Amino acid sequence: MSVVRHRLFWPVAMLVALLLSNLFFTSGFFSIEVRDGHLFGSVIDILRQGAPLMLVALGMTLVIATGGIDLSVGAVVAISGAMACQQIAGLDDQGAVGGVLVAVALALVLSGGLGAWNGFLVSVVGIQPIIATLILMVAGRGVAQVITDGQIVNVNSPPYKTIATGFLFGIPVPVIIAAGVVALVAVVTRRSAFGMLLESVGGNAGASRLAGIRSRRLIIIAYVVCAVCAGVAGLMVSSTVSSADGNNNGLLIELDAILAVVIGGTSLLGGRFSIAGTVIGALLIKTLDTTVYTIGIPPEVALLFKAVVVVILCLVQSPAFRAKIARRQPAEVAA
Amino acid sequence: MIDMKSRPEQTVAERLRVIPVRQKYLPVTATAVLLALMYGLGVINYPGFSDTQIVLNVFIDNAFLLVVAVGMTFVILTGGIDLSVGSVVALTTMVVALLLENGWPAAVVLPVALLMGATIGFLMGLMIHYFDVQPFIATLAGMFLARGLCYVISTDSISIDNPFWVSVANAQLWFGGFFITISVLIALAVVLIAAYVLAYTTFGRDVYAVGGNPQSAMLMGLRVGRTRIAVYTISGLCSALGGVVLSFYMLSGYGLHASGMELDAIAAVVIGGTLLTGGSGYLFGTVLGVLVLGLIQTIITFQGDLSSWWTKIFIGLFLFVFIVLQRAVTRRRR
Numbered sequence: 001m002s003v004v005r006h007r008l009f010w011p012v013a014m015l016v017a018l019l020l021s022n023l024f025f026t027s028g029f030f031s032i033e034v035r036d037g038h039l040f041g042s043v044i045d046i047l048r049q050g051a052p053l054m055l056v057a058l059g060m061t062l063v064i065a066t067g068g069i070d071l072s073v074g075a076v077v078a079i080s081g082a083m084a085c086q087q088i089a090g091l092d093d094q095g096a097v098g099g100v101l102v103a104v105a106l107a108l109v110l111s112g113g114l115g116a117w118n119g120f121l122v123s124v125v126g127i128q129p130i131i132a133t134l135i136l137m138v139a140g141r142g143v144a145q146v147i148t149d150g151q152i153v154n155v156n157s158p159p160y161k162t163i164a165t166g167f168l169f170g171i172p173v174p175v176i177i178a179a180g181v182v183a184l185v186a187v188v189t190r191r192s193a194f195g196m197l198l199e200s201v202g203g204n205a206g207a208s209r210l211a212g213i214r215s216r217r218l219i220i221i222a223y224v225v226c227a228v229c230a231g232v233a234g235l236m237v238s239s240t241v242s243s244a245d246g247n248n249n250g251l252l253i254e255l256d257a258i259l260a261v262v263i264g265g266t267s268l269l270g271g272r273f274s275i276a277g278t279v280i281g282a283l284l285i286k287t288l289d290t291t292v293y294t295i296g297i298p299p300e301v302a303l304l305f306k307a308v309v310v311v312i313l314c315l316v317q318s319p320a321f322r323a324k325i326a327r328r329q330p331a332e333v334a335a
Numbered sequence: 336m337i338d339m340k341s342r343p344e345q346t347v348a349e350r351l352r353v354i355p356v357r358q359k360y361l362p363v364t365a366t367a368v369l370l371a372l373m374y375g376l377g378v379i380n381y382p383g384f385s386d387t388q389i390v391l392n393v394f395i396d397n398a399f400l401l402v403v404a405v406g407m408t409f410v411i412l413t414g415g416i417d418l419s420v421g422s423v424v425a426l427t428t429m430v431v432a433l434l435l436e437n438g439w440p441a442a443v444v445l446p447v448a449l450l451m452g453a454t455i456g457f458l459m460g461l462m463i464h465y466f467d468v469q470p471f472i473a474t475l476a477g478m479f480l481a482r483g484l485c486y487v488i489s490t491d492s493i494s495i496d497n498p499f500w501v502s503v504a505n506a507q508l509w510f511g512g513f514f515i516t517i518s519v520l521i522a523l524a525v526v527l528i529a530a531y532v533l534a535y536t537t538f539g540r541d542v543y544a545v546g547g548n549p550q551s552a553m554l555m556g557l558r559v560g561r562t563r564i565a566v567y568t569i570s571g572l573c574s575a576l577g578g579v580v581l582s583f584y585m586l587s588g589y590g591l592h593a594s595g596m597e598l599d600a601i602a603a604v605v606i607g608g609t610l611l612t613g614g615s616g617y618l619f620g621t622v623l624g625v626l627v628l629g630l631i632q633t634i635i636t637f638q639g640d641l642s643s644w645w646t647k648i649f650i651g652l653f654l655f656v657f658i659v660l661q662r663a664v665t666r667r668r669r
Binding site for chain 1: 476650
């Protein structure tokens with residue numbers, strides 16, 4: 001019973017069930033081959049394609065822990081990709097590693113700046129997070145278009161391509177990047193006071209301030225980390241297709257990321273967060289997408305499938321729902 | 336809510352105020368002033384902009400957004416949010432087109448479409464109230480569901496050639512050399528009814544009370560649950576009606592219609608001076624918000640050399656200005 005009560009039980013159970021259900025449709029679903037020293041297989045694909053979502057969801061977790069939300073990550077994904085591709089397209093030698101690194105650095109600095117802007121609006125100006133980030137969500141795609149002058153910028157740069165499709169020690173590069181960032185954030189938040197301070201700000205901003213916590217600075221840091229994570233995801237997304245499309249890169253990724261965070265058991269009210277939960281949530285969503293494809297459900301109907309899974313998970317995780325099922329008595333009006 | 340301590344200070348502050356505008360109307364007034372400024376700029380800069388038909392066209396082109404934003408205003412006034420509106424609009428155009436294609440009479444299709452929207456809203460309201468699922472997540476699920484259902488019906492666009500639909504779509508009501516469409520009349524009727532409900536009925540008071548402070552509202556004996564579920568039902572109903580209006584405008588049903596429209600609706604409500612925390616705002620502000628969005632688009636069309644993406648940047652900028660302004664106003668109130 002204690003296992004069932006664990007807050008990650010249902011997401012993990014759902015993930016396992018989804019993975020197993022794939023066995024019925026693809027016999028070799030769990031087989032992992034080594035080809036040319038590289039790992040290949042459906043599970044590896046899920047990890048590789050899930051890397052951008054995992055990064056965005058990771059940053060989102062920190063922001064949500066402070067009681068905020070960041071709707072602008074999708075726009076930041078587009079802006080970061082646009083910036084990097086525009087820079088690389090302007091290089092004399094698109095294959096030059098130095099030039100690509102400069103472009104990547106520029107894109108990430110720009111992303112960080114956008115995060116600082118969000119954090120400034122939320123913590124200093126005092127705008128509600130959902131609205132503060134809505135501004136950048138609406139304007140951001142326009143900004144991405146301005147950077148690329150409304151064109152879809154195509155690049156032909158092997159070093160840039162490596163970010164999404166390369167391998168290091170046989171493991172896909174995006175998986176390594178995502179795992180590295182997850183590990184870094186996990187260590188920083190759980191092995192230092194940073195995570196606890198974030199939770200205290202999210203739990204009660206006023207009380208935290210009275211206790212001497214510089215909540216403003218913490219909130220800005222959370223939004224900057226979130227935007228930089230989205231920036232890295234933007235590099236991966238644009239590198240996958242070697243082009244930057246300001247309109248469609250990272251479209252709706254903010255919703256998937258928020259979903260991943262919520263599925264992982266982090267409350268949107270703030271005050272506590274679970275990085276492991278977010279990782280599982282992101283994997284669950286990507287597995288869901290993959291499963292939909294392998295089962296042969298038309299991709300258009302996938303949204304329907306997703307809605308059903310979200311509703312089931314939310315209801316199962318809702319304490320009110322569990323209480324009602326357990327007691328089977330009419331609910332009193334909860335405020 | 337009445338705050339005994341700050342009452343006297345507030346009256347002093349109000350006496351010192353030069354502009355004779357009551358504080359609670361300040362955000363709406365600011366929006367109205369900015370709207371007038373934008374219109375003035377347009378008239379000065381572009382020949383032909385002062386034509387009354389230009390203003391009417393803003394109404395004609397944004398009638399569906401106006402209807403949807405009215406529903407969104409109810410939800411936001413209670414402190415919630417509804418992300419599903421754009422998808423429900425698309426689903427409605429799809430259902431309408433499908434049923435008409437199968438030879439259903441228009442008199443049956445209309446109520447069916449409206450009932451469907453209201454039901455989706457009602458179900459989301461149930462989830463939010465009884466199972467404590469956050470509005471953001473519950474309506475996100477609704478958004479996925481409705482958009483998914485669109486594609487289940489068809490991935491292609493279905494055109495509408497029902498005589499009733501076509502005649503409503505093409506009807507132009509002329510008066511003094513200018514015309515509006517029936518959609519505009521529908522939108523204005525919705526606005527008037529909703530404004531009456533919010534200002535003069537018990538339900539309207541309940542909406543403000545629940546948004547101001549749900550706990551207090553419950554302790555006062557107001558039916559918090561009923562109110563919450565009702566606002567999502569209203570939003571669903573308005574979205575469906577918005578979808579019907581859009582189907583008049585487009586004469587087709589398509590799963591990609593109205594994508595991202597929830598943002599426009601939320602932006603219109605926010606620009607109109609309604610606080611997202613709930614409990615404060617006016618429906619008239621939402622109308623102004625929709626007009627601001629429409630006017631931005633018109634100005635960009637008149638400017639001609641500005642690409643469409645500037646619309647997004649301008650809307651973002653306007654959001655920023657309005658929100659900072661609101662923030663300044665509410666801070667002074669404390």
